[in-house]
Amino acid sequence: MTELIDQLSHFAQTIVQGKEPKTQITNCYANYSQNTAIEVYRNNYRGNLHDALAGAYPVIKLLVGDDFFRMLALKFIEHNPSRSANLHHYGAELPDFVASFEPAQALAYLSDTATLEWACHCAYFANDAPLFNLAQLAQFAPDQHPYLVFDLHPATRIVRSLYPISAIWLAHHPDAEVDFQIDLNSGSCIALVCRRFNKVEVINLSEPEAYWLHQILTETPLGGSTMTTLEHYPDFNLQTTLVKLVEMNVITGVKLGA
């Protein structure tokens, strides 16, 4: 195996890091040079990762335009080698990269919008979960309610921003009006990413709802989560929140905690 490992490692360095190819790599036909062949592989490497990013970040691409996105993507690829054979895993670090990417500094909301898009991308491919069965909930007696722990859909994500990123995301949705008006100064938001009927959706949460859901996400039982939330937000409405989260397919199951 050692020879194969050396051969492939060197070829990988040639493609990813631009190293000179070893002489054992030959093209024995005269139609083109070795450099042309190596450049085809380098181009495939960059192009496949660029396309993966374009697939994961369609809203960012629309916001900045194709040329700028291409430049952003190629710079990102230079600094972030692929680590998975599944291209859908590529690009998790793009939001951080955008935040520090000098040419994008004028667009303060871009990094948070990218964070939201990555959450949507992950939600799109997340594993399936059963639909919530209310009869299952009905089985528990009132004195068991404080100890209930909810299962959440694997697609569920919460993204906070100082900017109206949910509105920005929704404005680029296929169903949205072509023209949109968003004022960046319209304020912060807490975006909830979820999936129902196999479709990724983004809705806004209030502070109390987000506070409660954060605890539910860490499997804190219903009693504790609700009481802590009410201490901080006396006007928190548990029933409205439960209905909303069941409707949005965020809550998918319930069990008695330990």
Place this chain on the structure above:
Amino acid sequence: MPASKYTFPCVAGIGLRAPHYREVLETLPELGWVEVHSENFFGGGAPLHTLRKVREHYPVSLHGVGMGLASATPLDEKHLSDLSQLCNDIQPVAVSEHLCWNAATGFVINDLLPFPYTREALDHVTRRVTQVQEKLKRQLLVENLSSYISFSQSEMTEGDFLAELTQRSGCGILFDVENLYVNVRNLGVDAEAFIKTIPADAVKEYHLAGFSERDGCLVDTHNHPVYNEVWDLYEHVLKHLGPRPTLIEWDTDIPALPELLNEAAKAQLIIEQCHD
């Protein structure tokens, strides 16, 4: 062309890509079978849901691009278990991967890369194909690669390598005729010798596609109708190895569905002539 969803019909099929999902499901064109890229359906949600719907109407073949059968890193267990789960769900008529690598220590390259055809590599790939087949509990088809370089360390041809791989692991062969043509033009591979080396019994499927040229190098871009030279080579291969299920692959600048179906009809005609 009525055929059970569970047998691989010896007719033409198409590579089914996202732009055509809707039209295919709404119009249900007469079509022998379809092939999709396995990795696009890992996980759940809309992709898997759509593929299940397709599966209700057509035999489906799963064509992987990420297993890296020759990679110099341990086989990716997660990737394999994702594929295994997908196979259990979809019950494909065939499962295929490429004779290539995509990972070396510290690197993942999301492409189909060639390697030196050595005895050492043959042992290595045989072990990994066996491992995949044991996990999937079925035969894997391995596809010959289109390459832009060759290695002076190679101790045998790709054809020899594939022939011995099938013998040692029991895998089948997905014979990509366009890939062979690209290698003939790029690397001076001897097409006749390649065809003679391949055991006909092991061949379970053919691929056809279009390529493009860059600075004298043919690149396997799947962005064009099948060229006449490749149709000719396909007919020639069929005479020697026999007709098999044949796929039209089109991945870039994807045409309207009727044009793709028309390409499949051309392949179908050649298959039928070969049967006569």
Place this chain on the structure above:
Amino acid sequence: MEKNQILSVAISGLLALGLAGTANAADNKPEMEKCFGIAKAGMNDCSGSKSSHSCAGQASKNNDPMDFVAVPKGTCNKIANGSLTDGGGVVKKAM
């Protein structure tokens, strides 16, 4: 309200809604999404959606980024106060 009572009232409320068949997602038949839900949210056009995995080589050249700094030219121009050029107050730093 007692702690347990808050929970039980909320749960009864949810069950009442659900059992009436209005709230429970499980009771709704999934509608056929545009493009069967396959166009990723955010994509403007179903036919533009591109799956990431392909066994084809790259048809277009993806050369290294050019040296000049490109300026974003997309829908970002439609976001009011979204960049320095609008004179908006949210940007800390000049390009």
